[in-house]
Amino acid sequence: MAMERALLPMVLGALLIASCANAPQRAATPPVYVIKDDDTTLYLAGTVHLLPDDIDWRSAALGRAISAADELVTELSAAELDKIPDIAPRYTKASGHTPAQDRFAPDLQDDFARLADAENIAVAELATIDDWAIALLLAQISARKAGLSSDNGMDNALSADFARAGKPRSGLERAADQFAAFDAIPRTEQRQMLNRVMRDVADGKANDRLRATVSAWAAGDMTALAAIIATDAALAPQTNRILLVDRNRQWSIWVAKRLERPGTLLVAVGAGHLAGPESLIDFLAERGIMATRLP
Secondary structure (H helix, E strand, O other), X not given: OHHHHHOOHHHHHHHOOOOOOOOOOEEOOOOEEEEEOOOEEXXXXXXXXXXXXXXXXXXXXXXXXXXXXXEEEEOOOHHHHHHHHHHHHHHHEOOOOOOHHHHOOHHHHHHHHHXXXXXXXXXXXXXXXXXXXXXXXXXXXXXHHOOOEHHHOHHHHHHHHHHHOOOOEEEOOOHHXXXXXXXXXXXXXXHHHHHHHHHHHHHOXXXXXXHHHHHHHHOOOHHHHHHHHHHHHHHOHHHHHHHXXXXXXXXXXXXXHHOOOOEEEEEEEEHHHHOOOOOHHHHHHHOOOOOEEOO
């Protein structure tokens, strides 16, 4: 991720999928919407931040949006991504010193110890790190083992496309805002998140839920994606509110203001932000802004 690249602890699962580097390319049709007024066209695309080598997500609808757009807007701009190494320590530092192994349920402590040993994790240093940050660390390890990379993610590829074309790129929010959102997750839900991630890894089920999520995204099946999000939101309601709902509401304000200026742009955000109740699509509709799904 850059640490933000998971964006939802529940979507930690959504970022992973078993893969084979030599497999034939699998076609995906990510969700793409269009919003128009008299002088502004805004394409809205749902992305996945980490992917294997074998998924071709450049659908016809997305290709048309890329060609037409004069500007790319992602969750974080390239400049904000560059700030993450400097910003992260301020937000990931825990208020106390709790040994990492003590944060897991008794039946998971040995699993964590084995993983830490295999991955040469500096366990002692984790005593000063928040639970959510450790959860993301574990998810990143799983992603790497599954052959996933942000290099294959839509965000980076789209940014490279627009850079080569000499088109401007910007972001919806600051890296500091995203870290602050993670840091605002209640401690109880952070601990639950950490244990859920470790249990999925220990039980060998991490890829199961990820396959379902990425399959829904690849098929453009927003109903299936919404059902997955709803299940996770029920387990961590405050996390869902902070990382999805609140940000969707803020982004709807951004879109409304941007429509006041002419232009054609592509806005690429995590697909989970476009699915289910209280999605970005819903908040836009509340403002009288209709997003039409492209075939």
